[in-house]
Amino acid sequence: LxxxxxxxxxxxxxxxxxxxxxxxxxxxxxxxxxxxxxxxxxxxxxxxxxxxxxxxxxxxxxxxxxxxxxxxxxxxxxxxxxxxxxxxxxxxxxxxxxxxxxxxxCGFSTGYGAAINTAKVKPGSTCAIFGLGGVGLSVVIGCKSAGASRIIGIDINKDKFTKARELGATECINPQDFKKPIQEVLVEMTGHGVDYSFEVIGHTDTMVSALASCHMNSGTCVMVGAPPSGSQLSFDPMLLFTGRTWKGSIIGGWKTKDSIPKLVSGYMEKKFxxxxxxxxxxxxxxxxxxxxxxxxxxxxxxxxxx
CATH class of the missing domain: 3.90.180.10 (Medium-chain alcohol dehydrogenases, catalytic domain)
Structure with missing residues (x-):
């Protein structure tokens, strides 16, 4: 072709x-x-x-x-x-x-699908999105579409917050505004950690932070950002031992040839x-x-x- x-x-x-x-x-x-x-x-x-x-x-x-x-x-x-x-x-x-x-x-489909397909966000849940670029904001759209009641956007660029709120984020925070690790901030904000977190940056340190921000028994962390080639992760295995789930998502979990045309049709029907x-x-x-x-x-x- x-x-x-x-x-x-x-x-x-x-x-x-x-x-x-x-x-x-x-x-x-x-x-x-x-x-x-x-x-x-x-x-x-x-x-x-x-x-x-x-x-x-x-x-x-x-x-x-x-x-x-x-x-x-x-x-x-x-x-x-x-x-x-x-x-x-x-x-x-x-x-x-x-x-x-x-x-x-890729961009929209990846973020939207990470919430809808990979995490399978449930109505009424609490979500945290690390990174509010084009893909991260697409995760916000997906979380809102899935019925999440609390969507927390996280970025060091506060200029992204207005767009994030426009798309459905209920709160936006800058890690640089706090003296403690951002995962501790999120646990304090929610009382127990978020139900779903999404790392949409591609930094190994924020991947661990995103995992640690989840509810210790039932939280799900989705890795969306692509890490640097050859990078390695180091984390406390107890973060998983207690029941958290850590998942990866490529192109939002869509079977592309089947799903991309349907997503475009949904766009034409003004579903998002x-x-x-x-x-x-x-x-x-x-x-x-x-x-x-x-x-x-x-x-x-x-x-x-x-």
Whole structure:
């Protein structure tokens, strides 16, 4: 499958239009709108055949002289044209705006699904979200959608708090405002620890803090942020011994090819509105400005237009 992406991308994830298809491809036709999938769904490997998993074992799509070529997250984002196998492409609604639904390639889907699928947040529960970037704010949306009664946003950038409250956070706190570890603050705030915590930063120290902030018997901590390559975790095993659950979540637990189109349809039906996560839109030749906005904490998501 050759997909043409003449209009829009979102830093790592994007939406586009099919230019042409190869022999045997039946899931899409030229001219249709699609989202390239950074996590494929081949439908044949042991993970795809297991209803409880979504981490497809298919690991490459390009070959040269019979050898596999590995590249970042499957989708070759910074190219106007790319080649995709049918297992890594999802057809979406014809009316879907590409400059909005590009969020569904990962950012929104990952955070929203971490709450809905991985944690399975229950109505009336208390949640804590460590990191209020685009993915963390999507977790906030997911927790609110699931009926959580208390949603605590945590970030050292207070500029993120207004957006977090707009999306459903009931409280926002900055760890730098306290002299004690943030997990102790959360336990004091709740009396027993939160029911669900989400680490959406990718720092090993906050991963342990997120686990320790959970209720000692029934709390669930979900690791959403990607840790640095080669990093190691060190924590007191008693944090798990007493009954806490620690889980990982990749792309929100969605089987991508099946689920991303349904999420886009839900967006078109106004079931949720991740548009508010897009704070900047820039032409592609200002990509460096987009990264500067991201690194300085002045943006949530920047969409780049071809």
């Amino acid at each position: 050759v997909s043409k992406v003449p209009r829009v991308l979102l830093v790592l994830f994007r939406a586009g239009i099919v230019e042409s298809i190869g022999e045997g491809v039946t899931c899409v036709k030229p001219g249709e709108k699609v989202i390239p999938l950074c996590l494929p769904q081949c439908g044949e490997c042991s993970s795809c055949l297991n209803p409880d998993t979504n981490c497809c074992l298919k690991t490459h799509r390009f070959t040269c002289k019979g050898k596999a070529i590995h590249h970042f997250l499957w989708i070759s984002t910074f190219s106007e044209y790319t080649v995709m196998p049918d297992s890594a492409i999802a057809r979406i609604d014809d009316d879907a705006p590409l400059d909005k639904v590009c969020l569904f390639g 509105n991740p548009d508010v996560l897009i704070t900047h839109t820039l032409p592609f030749d200002k990509i460096n400005e987009g990264f500067e906005l991201l690194q300085s904490g002045k943006s949530i998501r920047t969409v780049l237009l071809f």
